[in-house]
Amino acid sequence: MPDGFHDRFLAAVGGDEAALAPWCAGPAASAGLAVYRNTTAKGAADALAAQFPTVERVVGPAWLAAAAVAHAADHPPRTASLLTYGEAFGGWLTTFPPAADMPFLADLARLDWLWTGAHLAADAPPLEATALARLTPESFARYRLVLHPATRFAGFDDGAPSLWQALQPPGDPPADLELGDAPEGLVFVRPGLDIDHRVIGAGTLAFLAGCGAGESLAAAAMDALAAEPGLDLSTVFAGLVAAGAFTELRTLS
Amino acid sequence: MTQPLTAGVSLKPQHYADALACRAEGLWFEAHPENYMAAGGPRLAWLDAIARDKPISLHGVGLSLAADEAPDEDHLAALKRLVDRYQPALVSEHLAWSMRRGVYAPDLLPFPRTQAALARIADNVDRMQEVLGRRVLIENPSLYLPLEGHDLGEVAFLAALSRRTGCGLLVDVNNVFVSAHNLGFSAEAYLDALPAEAVGEIHLAGHAPDANADLLIDTHGAPVAEAVWRLYGRLIARIGQRPTLIERDDDIPAFQDLMAERERAHALLTRETVDA
Numbered sequence: 001m002p003d004g005f006h007d008r009f010l011a012a013v014g015g016d017e018a019a020l021a022p023w024c025a026g027p028a029a030s031a032g033l034a035v036y037r038n039t040t041a042k043g044a045a046d047a048l049a050a051q052f053p054t055v056e057r058v059v060g061p062a063w064l065a066a067a068a069v070a071h072a073a074d075h076p077p078r079t080a081s082l083l084t085y086g087e088a089f090g091g092w093l094t095t096f097p098p099a100a101d102m103p104f105l106a107d108l109a110r111l112d113w114l115w116t117g118a119h120l121a122a123d124a125p126p127l128e129a130t131a132l133a134r135l136t137p138e139s140f141a142r143y144r145l146v147l148h149p150a151t152r153f154a155g156f157d158d159g160a161p162s163l164w165q166a167l168q169p170p171g172d173p174p175a176d177l178e179l180g181d182a183p184e185g186l187v188f189v190r191p192g193l194d195i196d197h198r199v200i201g202a203g204t205l206a207f208l209a210g211c212g213a214g215e216s217l218a219a220a221a222m223d224a225l226a227a228e229p230g231l232d233l234s235t236v237f238a239g240l241v242a243a244g245a246f247t248e249l250r251t252l253s
Numbered sequence: 254m255t256q257p258l259t260a261g262v263s264l265k266p267q268h269y270a271d272a273l274a275c276r277a278e279g280l281w282f283e284a285h286p287e288n289y290m291a292a293g294g295p296r297l298a299w300l301d302a303i304a305r306d307k308p309i310s311l312h313g314v315g316l317s318l319a320a321d322e323a324p325d326e327d328h329l330a331a332l333k334r335l336v337d338r339y340q341p342a343l344v345s346e347h348l349a350w351s352m353r354r355g356v357y358a359p360d361l362l363p364f365p366r367t368q369a370a371l372a373r374i375a376d377n378v379d380r381m382q383e384v385l386g387r388r389v390l391i392e393n394p395s396l397y398l399p400l401e402g403h404d405l406g407e408v409a410f411l412a413a414l415s416r417r418t419g420c421g422l423l424v425d426v427n428n429v430f431v432s433a434h435n436l437g438f439s440a441e442a443y444l445d446a447l448p449a450e451a452v453g454e455i456h457l458a459g460h461a462p463d464a465n466a467d468l469l470i471d472t473h474g475a476p477v478a479e480a481v482w483r484l485y486g487r488l489i490a491r492i493g494q495r496p497t498l499i500e501r502d503d504d505i506p507a508f509q510d511l512m513a514e515r516e517r518a519h520a521l522l523t524r525e526t527v528d529a
């Protein structure tokens with residue numbers, strides 16, 4: 001027997017059945033290999049369907065399964081836990097010809113991916129509003145807010161966040177998929193076990209990004225006002241704290 | 254746990270509330286650790302709640318013990334964290350492979366059962382037991398491909414693996430039935446030849462005919478077939494009571510339907526206990 005069974009087996013499942021000839025050949029080999037081929041493809045498709053439920057709601061299970069097989073050829077799973085499989089799927093969809101007439105699909109996938117990140121992130125207590133009592137406007141330069149490990153956010157050139165929200169169960173998906181022209185952001189928070197999400201504007205997005213980058217409160221506030229002049233920062237700030245977007249108020253060293 | 258484990262069921266997210274509330278005697282739950290390899294969040298919290306008052310089995314599908322390379326240390330470390338957190342009554346993996354040079358094929362793949370493979374897999378099982386600090390059970394997979402080049406039959410291979418590593422065996426009776434049909438051997442002779450003292454757990458599951466060829470597929474998407482129940486009765490009549498799982502991964506029915514199958518196994522096991 002030659003060596004290299006494992007590599008030859010994978011080649012055979014990939015279509016080069018002659019590679020496995022020293023171990024098996026003929027119709028029984030083809031039938032058996034087809035079972036492994038189907039199971040492997042179903043595994044990748046099931047994993048992506050679980051990971052991208054909003055995409056599946058738009059395109060249906062069969063479309064997504066076909067996309068999953070094509071995607072797996074370019075981006076096979078790298079770990080046996082498929083909980084974090086699919087990071088590349090959103091970007092990959094922009095190159096997948098059958099998705100060309102649904103330009104919003106990649107953004108829905110990116111939002112589903114952020115949801116997964118929030119779902120699997122480490123536990124941490126949310127920052128209590130009372131912890132902010134020591135803050136005065138003069139001290140903003142000396143403190144920074146640490147994002148909760150489950151907080152995820154992103155900005156988009158259009159209304160993909162509102163479309164994503166409209167597609168969430170338990171309601172039926174909208175008959176017409178309306179994509180607004182105005183740019184929007186979305187933030188996911190998970191202060192306990194349940195994930196919440198809200199559409200946010202450019203200023204809130206910039207504030208969260210500043211906090212995530214380790215900026216002082218003063219600098220993050222400047223970013224927010226630069227992105228959205230006239231923004232009512234104290235309301236935004238209180239809303240994010242109440243939603244559980246942060247875990248700690250830390251003194252800048 | 255003071256109660257002996259009788260029959261258990263696969264733990265499915267849609268059944269968490271029912272599973273938590275169920276008080277059936279001897280009941281336990283089996284979960285795939287790969288679905289809980291998260292830093293935190295609701296999955297781990299759900300399993301925390303279940304594990305507080307029910308025995309748990311962690312049944313791995315991705316360690317790839319039959320690869321011709323060592324098991325992935327990151328995966329083993331993640332498995333160890335779950336074993337430490339949940340203190341499972343049972344830990345198991347498959348006599349199969351799925352990982353090759355950093356790429357994962359979500360399936361349980363076959364290999365020629367050579368002496369070299371036995372040595373390699375025994376090393377891998379040793380490593381698994383060393384990291385986890387406990388004995389594990391190894392399961393017979395469903396087979397679909399008539400391979401040449403085996404040095405050992407599957408029962409002899411599993412028995413030798415158990416002798417070399419001290420691991421126990423998880424006997425999936427449905428997989429034996431499916432493999433026997435697909436490769437043309439006697440399921441009864443297979444079960445009769447298993448070393449009774451090594452068997453630590455039994456799986457029962459459903460199968461379906463392949464759409465294209467005269468093959469049976471272990472879909473885990475249907476109730477346990479009557480022929481498999483008959484083989485199960487034959488096995489426990491010989492070896493005695495073992496924790497037995499109603500294994501379901503696809504086309505998940507209502508919790509009560511799964512529990513009805515579980516009650517059948519529980520009844521057979523508790524009757525067997527009296528004789529044993």
Ligand SMILES: [Fe+2]
Pocket residue numbers: 392425428456458500
């Ligand atoms: Fe099984």
